[in-house]
Amino acid sequence: MNETKKLREILHQKNLRYTPQRQEVWDEICATKEHRDAEDIYNSLRKRQTNVSRATVYRTIDILVKNNLVRRLDLGDGRSRFENKIGIAHHDHIVCLDCRKIVEFMNEKIEELQEQVAKEMGFEIVRHVHQLFGRCLDEKCPNK
Amino acid sequence: MNETKKLREILHQKNLRYTPQRQEVWDEICATKEHRDAEDIYNSLRKRQTNVSRATVYRTIDILVKNNLVRRLDLGDGRSRFENKIGIAHHDHIVCLDCRKIVEFMNEKIEELQEQVAKEMGFEIVRHVHQLFGRCLDEKCPNK
DNA sequence: TTCACTATTGAGATTGAGTCTCAAAGAAGT
DNA sequence: ACTTCTTTGAGACTCAATCTCAATAGTGAA
Numbered sequence: 001m002n003e004t005k006k007l008r009e010i011l012h013q014k015n016l017r018y019t020p021q022r023q024e025v026w027d028e029i030c031a032t033k034e035h036r037d038a039e040d041i042y043n044s045l046r047k048r049q050t051n052v053s054r055a056t057v058y059r060t061i062d063i064l065v066k067n068n069l070v071r072r073l074d075l076g077d078g079r080s081r082f083e084n085k086i087g088i089a090h091h092d093h094i095v096c097l098d099c100r101k102i103v104e105f106m107n108e109k110i111e112e113l114q115e116q117v118a119k120e121m122g123f124e125i126v127r128h129v130h131q132l133f134g135r136c137l138d139e140k141c142p143n144k
Numbered sequence: 145m146n147e148t149k150k151l152r153e154i155l156h157q158k159n160l161r162y163t164p165q166r167q168e169v170w171d172e173i174c175a176t177k178e179h180r181d182a183e184d185i186y187n188s189l190r191k192r193q194t195n196v197s198r199a200t201v202y203r204t205i206d207i208l209v210k211n212n213l214v215r216r217l218d219l220g221d222g223r224s225r226f227e228n229k230i231g232i233a234h235h236d237h238i239v240c241l242d243c244r245k246i247v248e249f250m251n252e253k254i255e256e257l258q259e260q261v262a263k264e265m266g267f268e269i270v271r272h273v274h275q276l277f278g279r280c281l282d283e284k285c286p287n288k
Numbered sequence: 289t290t291c292a293c294t295a296t297t298g299a300g301a302t303t304g305a306g307t308c309t310c311a312a313a314g315a316a317g318t
Numbered sequence: 319a320c321t322t323c324t325t326t327g328a329g330a331c332t333c334a335a336t337c338t339c340a341a342t343a344g345t346g347a348a
Contacts, residue, residue, distance in 0.1 A: 017314085017315050017316075018315075018316095019314080019315070037305090038305080038306080039304090039305075054306090055306095055307080055308085058305090058306065058307075059307095078304085078305075079304085079305060079306090080305085080306090
């Protein structure tokens with residue numbers, strides 16, 4: 001597995017230890033493309049008999065985020081959500097307020113304008129949060 | 145005071161009661177243009193001998209937000225911040241990761257593109273969150 | 289102005305995500 | 319194997335925010 005190698009490499013590079021728990025958390029995050037929260041990841045691990053403590057799940061996620069393997073999302077529901085960043089192009093999110101569906105979008109022009117605005121205001125952007133909240137026009141959505 | 149009238153009107157319209165506590169909270173929010181959190185507002189009220197309980201502060205802010213008198217901001221520091229919305233033009237925020245300075249920005253073109261993107265994805269935007277996090281180039285900022 | 293009907297309030301308990309503590313367990317280089 | 323230093327787990331703790339419920343107080347009607 002390509003991702004395994006990547007984790008080992010980064011941990012080594014930062015003088016951190018490669019442990020089975022860290023591998024399990026990383027595997028779990030790589031397993032789906034959902035936008036999952038820490039509790040969710042913790043529960044999945046337990047369900048498949050993988051005993052990693054809650055504290056370790058949180059600590060490992062922090063390491064993954066700091067090393068750009070994972071992106072932390074704050075979709076405004078009071079908890080952090082996470083997505084695998086490896087090999088995934090940058091994007092932002094639209095969230096349906098009725099069905100909580102999350103759709104990804106990316107607009108080159110907005111990205112550029114953002115940079116330009118920041119420069120004008122005397123800032124250098126490190127990261128940004130751009131989320132649209134609204135109502136999807138999907139038939140299955142509890143919406144008229 | 146214009147704002148007082150506004151509050152009374154909205155409460156009446158929604159069959160909610162006009163109380164001194166609600167007035168105090170609203171006054172406190174109108175008093176500055178800072179991006180303050182609920183605890184901060186609560187403490188200011190206590191300091192000037194205005195006894196409004198913590199629960200009432202939170203409950204009142206919710207009412208103000210729901211009725212568009214106040215905007216709730218999530219600037220990624222684990223608490224909601226609030227700003228008076230009355231007579232204030234729409235804007236988004238840039239936050240300095242070093243000194244936590246908050247600067248407002250507004251770009252018509254980004255707003256348009258946002259609408260366009262949402263439409264393309266089959267959404268109708270209700271609100272959006274757009275924040276840039278980075279480093280300001282201010283001399284006074286603890287930054288090189 | 290009093291009444292009756294409800295909404296609101298306050299104090300403190302509770303929730304829930306996330307962090308911290310510290311003794312015991314375990315990587316990794318030698 | 320040995321040593322060193324990091325990591326782990328269980329549960330205590332933090333902190334913003336919400337909930338509970340008995341006591342209080344707006345508000346419209348009479």
